Amino acid sequence: MGETLFLKRKVSEDYSHYDFPILKKVIKMRREDVIAEIKASGLKGRGGAGFPTGLKWELALKEPGDEKYIICNADEGEPGTFKDRFLLENTPLQVMEGIIIAGYAIGANKGYIYIRGEYAKAINIFQDAINHAKEEKLIGDSILDSDFSFDLQLVKGGGAYVCGDETSLINSIEGNRGISRITPPYPIQNGLYGKPSVVNNVETLTAAAEILAQGGKTYANLGTDKSKGTKLVCLSGDVKEPGVYEVEFGAMTLREIIDEFGKGTTGELKFVIPGGVSTAILTDDQLDIPYTYEDIANVGSGLGSGAVVVVSEGHDLLELLQNVSRFFMDETCGTCFPCREGNRRVYHLLKEAVNKGGFTSDDMKLIKDIGKTIYLAARCGLGQTSMCFIGSVLEKYTDELLARR
Amino acid sequence: MINVTIDGQKLQVPEGTTILNAAKMAHIKIPTLCYSEELSIYGGCRICVVEVENERLLQPSCAVAVKEGMVVKTHTPKVREVRKTIFELMIASHDLGCKLNCLTCSRGDNCDLQRLAQELGIREIRLNALDKNMSNDYSSYSIVREPNKCISCHRCVRRCEEIQGIGIFTKANRGPAAVITTFKNKGMGNLECVNCGQCIHACPTGALHEVYHYENVWDALHDPTKHVVVQTAPAVRVALAEAFGEKPGRIFTEQMVAALKRLGFDKVFDTDFSADLTIMEEGTELLGRIQNGGTLPMLTSCSPGWIKFIEHFYPEFLDNISSCKSPQQMLGALVKSYYAEKNNIPKEDIVVVSIMPCTAKKYEARRPEMTGDVDYALTTRELAMMIKEVGIDVLNLEGEDYDKLMGSSSGAAVIFGATGGVMEAALRTVYEILTGEELPGIDFTPVRGIEGIKEAEVKVGDLTLKAAVAHGLSNVRRLMNMIRDGKEYHFIEMMACPGGCIGGGGQPIPTDMEVVKKRMEAIYESDLAHGYRKSHENPEVQQLYDEYLGKPGSHKAHKLLHTHYTPRGL
């Protein structure tokens, strides 16, 4: 089974003469009809949270006020995730088209794309694309002879994973520390500069554009009842052919993705992280499930951002735990106590365990208690999911970890 | 109104009420730490989390508003466990451990963390302390910061920014390196910190406290060659008793004087005396400026936090500040001249100690242009420590009077301690000097109370005197901007701390608006109890002018009682 090309349909095309055919069509539609099309497609946010995109747009459109913002979240930073970079580098104009369409749909005349600062190549490509679009008057006043005006600004991130959280990202655009905001109010009501704002992931907006090209129904016919359409999967770790692959939901199992796209593992498979380091691991016996939101949730994990990281035997489990723990410790914004102190403490406990050659059951209990506390009490999604990987490894490899002493 | 159920109790609360406040209405106190009624919601510590029916995660009660039909449970097993784990994590980041720092901590007897530990029923800490290995900040004359004790609750950051409008602190970095610090960690003494000490009141731990000078005072008291004179500010007398467990609002003047005598001070004078003197000098200066076309509005100069504030933020207005030294400095200067000469004591042998509600007074005493007037400025808290160390049962002590020469005062002087007090005292005297009549309604209420900016107009003969009062530096900033934008006044009283000196950074902990209001009531009660209500009626002030200074604004008065200011910028 090969890739289902929907998002990647036009990847190899030459974009130099691309003139926003989808936007041309959309800008003649009523805003409500645009949103209805997205709703019909069943598209969900592809950044990790999975909120229905059409509903988000609809809520934003209904918010009172003339000043609204569409923000494209390109602050991709979860280890194992590189699909947004792929889209930015390969289909920048379609990403942009998605942004403008979303802006049109919700009634926003200003858009931002927040690209992580380390993506130097993507930033250059996208800035060129913006300049090109401005020259072609595809961005600016009364675009395509409509009464819709739209400006788009690129913001370079400063190197902080937490800015992938939508409220943190908004703070960052405003020139603040990229810490999460207390929700509610959600950005839809009170976002950038206190105005109604929609934050959508790169993949989401790209899909939205293509949905409007091919129709919501076409998209909805792909995938399963609860997971419609396709998803970009970032395959990395111990696989022979890592990369970005487009998968129709439900059409393949996790194992098939690894075996057919990844051409198998480089060693004996130990476990798979199905949605980036913010999700729980799945062991070998759990991989024969269709790749859908619901099937992965059923086995206690999530498909998160679409990062499938394959881990084979031969790695030191404690080192892997420490590696992921360090990531969250380094990347917590430092605002809420459970996440800041909790992740720091877990890292130290793991480091001590490495130093003393293994775990005690007391250590394990402590880490689990801290994990539970972070999950229940942290302020934003980063914290709440920070212990998913570690918790699941501890749970599934308890004996192996305890036996090291 | 919103219907909500908290721990099984049904109640109706106004829309927008937080779960925390709704619980309070149901007589349930949810434990808090980073929350402060006077500051913006931070939502960082998560100690106040509760369970809300149908919510997957716990909710921070300080930050979440109740919704119709919400069912809240404040102490389920999940909540209790999570709170305890958060507490363990927090306390392990607080430099506890082998250093026994509770014993030597400035907040050993009123620590929020200890209180919280009791409220949460903490009986074990399973985590070792993490050594953050940061160095203490001793750069300031007034305030010490011990960052290893900091738990990053952001209360100092918010208080400095929101109440004082300065923002000397920030959270810097991210992740494990996230710390509360100053600009590039330069130290409070090297920046635009005004030394007001409001951050100390904000801090739940001992991470912030005044620079202690009481050891130096002990040394002086035990040095037989030194003649040690102490003075006490108006606001100290209505707050000191709190440090001994009394409720706010007790007037404690005479017992305080008695305790000071027992501590071994050779003379106990009253800063109220020099407050009256300030009115004489400042009133004269004001009249001179009005009559001779001098720079107006004239701004008061008693609050050293405010003085440093204007030097940093509005240096172009330095000519507007009264040239009068503050009462602390005036009294110090007179002890080392008037008193020294009268009693034939070499001024080198005299040590002047002041007891102040203020941390900025420590800095003021060290200002080069006034060096030597006051040797040590102690806070109200430091005096309490000294009294405790000696074991004086101050609450039951027979009261005593201030020493003669500079111990008498008017009711106008004692109200210096509250916002609006200097203005009211000045009006009482200026009005009478200009018109020969008593200020109608001597209790001048328009400038009283805790409103941030207060304005009043008083008809004085042909002149309509326009006055304004601001307290808390963010209000001061607003008023300064109004002046900059052209608003006209004759006379303005500025106080750095909310509520005036009674809310000073050196006052007993806790100091919040509720406490300040009680102290304010006591101040005005004390005013009424005074035999004299007006500064110019103070007989010892009259004697000082007769015997020593001549008249207000004289050359000698200028030499001893006036000063100048330094533009500092940012």
Added chain:
Amino acid sequence: MNDGRMMEKLHNIQTTYGYIPENEIEKLADEYAMSKTKVYGVISFYSMFHTEPTGKYLIRICNSLSCHLNRSDDVVTGVQEYLGVESGETTEDKKYTLEIVECLGHCGEGPVMMVNDKIYTHVSKAAALKILKECM
């Protein structure tokens, strides 16, 4: 005036000077009506901004999970030994600043390393040292 350009300005200053000097922080504070302390708080939040000078070449090596699985540790230790500095430090000759960083978004091509804006993929220890030596 909040124009959403604070990050852009910080990047430009960082690129121009190799760090964000104090007088530039003061200018930004004026422009955005923030205290300079607050601006400092913002700057220090982001890994890509520095308030002290960095070396001519900023070397970033990813050590997040996918790269780790592909033995990025070898590259990290190799480069640390070669340069004689730890993460966050600058060599004495001010030529190199080394940063061991989290995910750089090339997880399918690890280990990865960045020299200033240029990305190198599938980096071995030997390749990393060669890249460093070629920095002139």
